[in-house]
Amino acid sequence: MTGRERGAVLELAGNTPVVVLVRPQLADNIGACARAMANGGLFHLRLVAPRDGWPQPKAWRNSSGAHRILDAVTVHANVADAVADLQHVFATCPRPRHIVKPVLTARGAAAELRAICGRDLRAGVLFGPERAGLDNDDMAQADVLVRYPLNPAFMSLNLAQAVMVLAYEWWMADEQTRPRELMTNETRIATKGELENFLAHLVDELDACGFLRNLPKRPGMVRNIRHFFQRGEVTEQELRTLHGIVTELSIGRRQRGRAEPEG
Amino acid sequence: MTGRERGAVLELAGNTPVVVLVRPQLADNIGACARAMANGGLFHLRLVAPRDGWPQPKAWRNSSGAHRILDAVTVHANVADAVADLQHVFATCPRPRHIVKPVLTARGAAAELRAICGRDLRAGVLFGPERAGLDNDDMAQADVLVRYPLNPAFMSLNLAQAVMVLAYEWWMADEQTRPRELMTNETRIATKGELENFLAHLVDELDACGFLRNLPKRPGMVRNIRHFFQRGEVTEQELRTLHGIVTELSIGRRQRGRAEPEG
Numbered sequence: 001m002t003g004r005e006r007g008a009v010l011e012l013a014g015n016t017p018v019v020v021l022v023r024p025q026l027a028d029n030i031g032a033c034a035r036a037m038a039n040g041g042l043f044h045l046r047l048v049a050p051r052d053g054w055p056q057p058k059a060w061r062n063s064s065g066a067h068r069i070l071d072a073v074t075v076h077a078n079v080a081d082a083v084a085d086l087q088h089v090f091a092t093c094p095r096p097r098h099i100v101k102p103v104l105t106a107r108g109a110a111a112e113l114r115a116i117c118g119r120d121l122r123a124g125v126l127f128g129p130e131r132a133g134l135d136n137d138d139m140a141q142a143d144v145l146v147r148y149p150l151n152p153a154f155m156s157l158n159l160a161q162a163v164m165v166l167a168y169e170w171w172m173a174d175e176q177t178r179p180r181e182l183m184t185n186e187t188r189i190a191t192k193g194e195l196e197n198f199l200a201h202l203v204d205e206l207d208a209c210g211f212l213r214n215l216p217k218r219p220g221m222v223r224n225i226r227h228f229f230q231r232g233e234v235t236e237q238e239l240r241t242l243h244g245i246v247t248e249l250s251i252g253r254r255q256r257g258r259a260e261p262e263g
Numbered sequence: 264m265t266g267r268e269r270g271a272v273l274e275l276a277g278n279t280p281v282v283v284l285v286r287p288q289l290a291d292n293i294g295a296c297a298r299a300m301a302n303g304g305l306f307h308l309r310l311v312a313p314r315d316g317w318p319q320p321k322a323w324r325n326s327s328g329a330h331r332i333l334d335a336v337t338v339h340a341n342v343a344d345a346v347a348d349l350q351h352v353f354a355t356c357p358r359p360r361h362i363v364k365p366v367l368t369a370r371g372a373a374a375e376l377r378a379i380c381g382r383d384l385r386a387g388v389l390f391g392p393e394r395a396g397l398d399n400d401d402m403a404q405a406d407v408l409v410r411y412p413l414n415p416a417f418m419s420l421n422l423a424q425a426v427m428v429l430a431y432e433w434w435m436a437d438e439q440t441r442p443r444e445l446m447t448n449e450t451r452i453a454t455k456g457e458l459e460n461f462l463a464h465l466v467d468e469l470d471a472c473g474f475l476r477n478l479p480k481r482p483g484m485v486r487n488i489r490h491f492f493q494r495g496e497v498t499e500q501e502l503r504t505l506h507g508i509v510t511e512l513s514i515g516r517r518q519r520g521r522a523e524p525e526g
Contacts, residue, residue: 107442180407237363
């Protein structure tokens with residue numbers, strides 16, 4: 001069996017939290033959870049008493065290639081057995097009641113999981129069955145609860161979506177990408193000098209064609225044109241294109257200009 | 264038709280971004296997208312050239328009650344038509360190439376969408392079809408691209424998962440929940456005075472039973488016990504339980520203590 005047939009190569013990046021699906025019902029969802037885990041760089045999946053038994057081919061079919069996560073799944077009779085080797089247990093839970101327990105947001109949980117795993121301790125996160133969620137005994141096994149801040153008017157969160165949000169926050173907790181960046185690929189952002197060259201070229205042609213002939217208004221008009229071109233980051237390549245546009249648009253007038261004295 | 268039959272009441276919370284699914288293939292996914300939108304407080308859904316036409320009953324069945332979002336869907340022949348009334352267009356896109364365009368993370372996009380919507384401008388986010396993603400012409404319709412930072416070794420992100428991450432970040436961008444909180448329900452966190460009372464009670468009984476009889480070691484032992492009980496936040500109710508445990512555990516010894524002089 002080649003690596004390709006076994007699905008994507010999902011490298012284990014050090015110590016990552018275990019995802020524990022407690023009494024999951026649908027194999028499709030287990031596959032979708034594995035896919036979401038792969039998206040967020042998680043690898044270890046444990047199942048507690050899956051309703052329809054294990055393994056289920058549907059899970060592999062619905063995992064979009066996250067086969068290695070499914071191949072490595074372990075099955076456990078109860079939560080206590082699934083978490084016996086872990087040092088920290090988190091439990092996701094939409095509406096905890098009458099429980100005295102720390103409650104984290106998904107983002108808070110991700111930060112704490114990073115800190116725990118960074119200390120070489122083993123952590124796991126419990127996710128309840130599709131309909132009912134975790135019961136009180138499941139939650140009593142956990143150190144902390146995780147409750148996602150989401151629309152209180154619509155709390156029905158799909159199991160794989162719940163895993164996705166946690167996996168996404170796990171990934172983001174160690175992510176350095178800037179929130180906004182100009183992707184320039186082969187070119188680069190133009191310097192102010194290059195922008196000035198273009199504006200000088202444009203204003204020259206606008207003077208020549210008469211667009212700026214109203215002399216009292218000319219300074220304000222030039223300023224407004226400058227405001228527009230200053231607004232966004234412009235690339236060196238785009239400025240060359242703009243130079244070309246101004247030159248080409250001016251050719252007809254220049255030719256007429258040369259022609260007129262003769263006419 | 265009652266409100267209940269039409270699914271969850273999803274109130275429109277002011278100006279929210281439009282989700283535009285471009286050439287979506289599976290009705291199941293459209294339903295799952297509506298569900299994810301509802302989770303994150305989004306409402307407006309537009310479809311560009313859905314492969315299997317519209318409406319599709321499967322979408323409603325897979326939306327977990329987000330019917331009102333699906334009831335209000337509009338269908339468009341192309342992207343230009345779907346975004347004609349918008350003022351800002353974002354395009355999600357996993358691996359843009361040879362494009363000069365600002366690129367935002369999901370978190371960066373959510374912050375900018377909040378700012379745009381807060382200025383009463385209309386914004387939309389394009390999501391590409393399941394297999395291929397947005398094509399170059401689609402992306403050229405957008406002001407900015409959105410690229411989620413996720414595991415580069417496993418980029419296959421389900422369409423509804425992509426919508427979920429954006430909807431989640433949209434919700435989080437206006438969310439005040441603290442990352443960690445101790446949920447205490449009917450009780451409250453104990454004061455240091457209440458903790459001190461309990462420790463005094465415990466040490467009294469430990470003195471009485473002889474646990475602290477090694478006098479040179481006694482101060483260190485008391486300190487270690489104090490360290491344990493100081494570690495986490497303890498509630499007033501839990502301290503009462505601990506008082507009760509110490510008292511009950513001591514009863515046998517006290518009764519023996521009373522009995523011994525007689526025996």
